[in-house]
Amino acid sequence: TxxxxxxxxxxxxxxxxxxxxxxxxxxxxxxxxxxxxxxxxxxxxxxxxxxxxxxxxxxxxxxxxxxxxxxxxxxxxxxxxxxxxxxxxxxxxxxxxxxxxxxxxxxxxxxxxxxxxxxxxxxxxxxxxxxxxxxxxxxxxxxxxxxxxxxxxxxxxxxxxxxxxxxxxxxxxxxxxxxxxxxxxxxxxxxxxxxxxxxxxxxxxxxxxxxxxxxxxxxRAIQISMANVTDGRVHTMITSAFSHMNTEHLIKNMIALYFFGNSIGNYFGPRFLLEMYIAGAVTGSIFYLANSFFTARSLKGTEAKRCLSIPGLGASGATNAILLFYIFCFPNSTVFLHFFIPVPAALVGALVIGTDLWRVKQGDKHVSGSCHLGGAFAASVVYAKFIKHWI
The missing domain is CATH 3.40.50.620 (HUPs)
Incomplete structure (x- = not known):
């Protein structure tokens, strides 16, 4: 046997x-x-x-x-x-x-x-x-x-x-x-x-x-990292948004996707929601890779190589794009922080972006602020082009 x-x-x-x-x-x-x-x-x-x-x-x-x-x-x-x-x-x-x-x-x-x-x-x-x-x-x-x-x-x-x-x-x-x-x-x-x-x-x-x-x-490779992309696994820029490190990570992202994605889907249609998700995933990966690259440049030897090989996994860039696009569209709406604290949506957006900028400044450890900011960038571009027609 x-x-x-x-x-x-x-x-x-x-x-x-x-x-x-x-x-x-x-x-x-x-x-x-x-x-x-x-x-x-x-x-x-x-x-x-x-x-x-x-x-x-x-x-x-x-x-x-x-x-x-x-x-x-x-x-x-x-x-x-x-x-x-x-x-x-x-x-x-x-x-x-x-x-x-x-x-x-x-x-x-x-x-x-x-x-x-x-x-x-x-x-x-x-x-x-x-x-x-x-x-x-x-x-x-x-x-x-x-x-x-x-x-x-x-x-x-x-x-x-x-x-x-x-x-x-x-x-x-x-x-x-x-x-x-x-x-x-x-x-x-x-x-x-x-x-x-x-x-x-x-x-x-x-x-x-x-x-x-x-x-x-x-x-197979699903995680996004500079090493994966330079090795030719470009598809991980998208596949990394369809898996998570742990259950808590998954639940938090899916809660955001359910509440804000449901609203975006109702207003703009399911195809728009899917395209926004993919756009947030890709730009989140790009920002994550860029941050890894510039961080590695300040390091030497094995530390630089380790920085480039650290993988990212999760839908945070995609869900952050959907969350912030909702806030850009409806800044005066009320968001219930932690399910029961009513907060103006615009303030939540400022807190989210400010927190992610702080995470990047602190070294982007554990939770990737750079990936979140990539999602924010996607949301701002879509809002500027399709809602305000500024672009």
Missing amino acids: IDLLNVSFDGVSAPDRISALSGLNELQRISSSRRWRLVEIDAKLSNLTSEIEHLKSLIYPSETYMDLNIGIALWLAANGEGVVNGNSSNYHESGCCSYKYKSDARILLVGSGADEQCAGYGRHRTKYKACGWAALDEEMKLDMHRIWKRNLGRDDRCISDHGKEARFPFLDEDVIKCLLEMPLWEIANLDEPSGKGDKKILREVAKLLGLDGAAVLPK
Whole structure:
């Protein structure tokens, strides 16, 4: 029996959960005699507050949000406690459709090294398109030289915290030797689109094994950061507005969207509301990236690189655009602050913009004032052009 451990922070709707279920079906099809058990590990970041400090100590000296998110996922996977859906298994152990299960596997296989050796990162594509094969080769060598510091120590500590041993098949000496002996253009073809040319050699092996679905899966990224955008993942300027760091963040934005978005939708129509949301998301991302860029310029070395890699996630720019557009249109209306304090809408708008300017001045920590100001900019441009016709 092989336990397949899948961690999701969005339940069954998470793209990685959907991919895991698809992968399970393929594995059952090509190797039906083997027993496969998909352990679905669902978690909420808001329920892990007491564990966060411990996890920060495990991933240290890494300290970015991305490192923390990866560390949490590995730590939860190593714990191995989740639910098995009996209907998706090719065998039944408990006589029920779904049951709680804790994996007792002592060895965890981790995929580290695949992206580094097979040009799986967006920055590899960027480097190749800008400077060619030689520059790509140097970039991939750099990734392999620093993988022990960037990834392996973090991953090993998070997994061994549960008494499990991590093993890295893609970093097996024979695998590394084989890949080093192959021409780089046989390993990857970055002239082809994502999901086809990146990790070309691994995709071809997957097809030979009958894993046709897994062979065409693209690498995903949803968070906005300067590193993501420069690596070619420009779509994160929009996708980052459709997910959130935690439940509290989501609830606050959705409350604002419900009350003010409902009014905007009633007055100007649902299409206008959607376009305003997208405009706020894009300008919020632009302002966030600009602030990251100028902040990094005042830093040096690893601090500058860390600043550029800090991801942003959430609909704050989009919802702020909708909120402030409403206030621009109806400045004399009454807004109930915290649901019960009546405040003139114009005053609320001044407080929102003033608070965000203060956040930027304080370093844009935790809550991104720059992203909010991007939403405010979108609202002001739309108001000036379509309501006042000043532009």
